[in-house]
Amino acid sequence: MSKGEATRQAILARAFEVATIEGLQGLSIGRLAEELGLSKSGLFRHFGSKEALQVAVIEEAGRLFVQDTLLPALRAARGEPRVRALFHRWIEWGNRPGGCFFIAAVAELDDRTGPARDALVRAQNAWIDEIALAVRIAKDEGHFRDDLDPHQFAFELYSLMLGSHLYGRFLRDPAVATRTRRAFDSLIGSARAPDRKRA
Amino acid sequence: MSKGEATRQAILARAFEVATIEGLQGLSIGRLAEELGLSKSGLFRHFGSKEALQVAVIEEAGRLFVQDTLLPALRAARGEPRVRALFHRWIEWGNRPGGCFFIAAVAELDDRTGPARDALVRAQNAWIDEIALAVRIAKDEGHFRDDLDPHQFAFELYSLMLGSHLYGRFLRDPAVATRTRRAFDSLIGSARAPDRKRA
Numbered sequence: 326m327s328k329g330e331a332t333r334q335a336i337l338a339r340a341f342e343v344a345t346i347e348g349l350q351g352l353s354i355g356r357l358a359e360e361l362g363l364s365k366s367g368l369f370r371h372f373g374s375k376e377a378l379q380v381a382v383i384e385e386a387g388r389l390f391v392q393d394t395l396l397p398a399l400r401a402a403r404g405e406p407r408v409r410a411l412f413h414r415w416i417e418w419g420n421r422p423g424g425c426f427f428i429a430a431v432a433e434l435d436d437r438t439g440p441a442r443d444a445l446v447r448a449q450n451a452w453i454d455e456i457a458l459a460v461r462i463a464k465d466e467g468h469f470r471d472d473l474d475p476h477q478f479a480f481e482l483y484s485l486m487l488g489s490h491l492y493g494r495f496l497r498d499p500a501v502a503t504r505t506r507r508a509f510d511s512l513i514g515s516a517r518a519p520d521r522k523r524a
Numbered sequence: 525m526s527k528g529e530a531t532r533q534a535i536l537a538r539a540f541e542v543a544t545i546e547g548l549q550g551l552s553i554g555r556l557a558e559e560l561g562l563s564k565s566g567l568f569r570h571f572g573s574k575e576a577l578q579v580a581v582i583e584e585a586g587r588l589f590v591q592d593t594l595l596p597a598l599r600a601a602r603g604e605p606r607v608r609a610l611f612h613r614w615i616e617w618g619n620r621p622g623g624c625f626f627i628a629a630v631a632e633l634d635d636r637t638g639p640a641r642d643a644l645v646r647a648q649n650a651w652i653d654e655i656a657l658a659v660r661i662a663k664d665e666g667h668f669r670d671d672l673d674p675h676q677f678a679f680e681l682y683s684l685m686l687g688s689h690l691y692g693r694f695l696r697d698p699a700v701a702t703r704t705r706r707a708f709d710s711l712i713g714s715a716r717a718p719d720r721k722r723a
Contacts, residue, residue: 346635428631431631432627432630432631432632434694435623435694436622445694446694446695449694453695477703481687481710483691484683485683487687487690488679488684488686489683491630491648491686492679494634495633495634495645495648496648504676507676508676508679508680515714
């Protein structure tokens with residue numbers, strides 16, 4: 326990694342932390358420069374604008390998510406075990422301090438237009454496609470039923486993640502882990518191939 | 525309504541609109557005063573502080589939600605029809621310009637502490653209790669199975685609302701209505717009493 330790349334990476338790591346806690350709107354090139362002991366013009370050289378910085382932070386969040394959530398889950402066996410691993414890693418991601426970066430960013434950007442929103446939509450759709458792919462593999466393995474719609478499953482799984490995040494982080498429901506597990510088991514149960522209903 | 529109450533109500537109506545589009549952080553007493561042609565000191569007399577204004581706006585949102593979502597749904601017949609009506613009115617609420625006030629407010633306040641967060645938790649829990657009550661009634665009516673946990677159902681219904689809101693408003697998935705209906709029918713199907721499985 327060149328010195329320039331290392332600096333860029335250090336800026337992004339700090340910017341991701343700030344954005345996770347305070348939102349993308351809380352990112353300021355001036356403040357980041359001060360915290361990292363860099364010049365404002367140096368930060369502008371790396372990112373050009375506040376919006377370009379937001380796009381870079383969203384892409385950095387996507388990279389971290391792949392590294393911490395997707396890749397470890399892909400080590401699980403193909404089929405239902407991998408679908409379970411994806412969900413469990415995803416819930417862990419949402420339990421980090423500040424909660425799920427993506428859920429917070431969606432709430433900030435949903436009424437806006439522009440490259441930051443577009444980058445966030447791309448990141449979300451890439452993840453949804455990964456879930457759907459894992460579901461297709463589970464069908465190929467004979468774990469899930471042939472007529473299961475992978476994108477319908479992904480939608481219901483995503484819904485469950487959002488509910489779990491709300492009940493855990495916001496409502497602080499002590500039963501959130503139990504509720505999430507019961508709903509997940511029910512979703513998995515309805516997806517299973519007939520000969521695996523009792524698996 | 526006294527003149528003071530009418531003024532307070534006008535302030536709240538405008539504050540709710542602003543908060544729905546720009547978030548609770550976007551509420552400023554100075555800006556509201558300017559837009560409504562009132563003095564800043566007049567607004568302070570009504571609300572005392574920015575935080576008191578936020579609490580009042582959250583309570584106003586709760587009042588509007590009851591008026592537009594809960595009360596019309598309660599006109600549906602007790603049991604499954606009422607649970608369906610609650611969900612459909614809720615989805616309509618989330619389709620208003622600016623989306624669901626509560627989902628946006630949760631993302632803003634989840635890392636904070638204080639009376640605004642507390643008011644939002646109260647509003648959310650009051651709604652969850654209404655769903656659970658409608659589910660208990662559906663059990664009493666024999667529509668839903670005896671061993672159904674009303675708060676588990678409410679959690680899964682809330683999850684589905686959140687997923688629908690994300691796919692509709694943020695991802696703009698053209699299939700969102702179909703996906704939501706399929707997931708909702710599946711949830712209702714799993715809740716039904718055995719002798720009503722084909723209802």
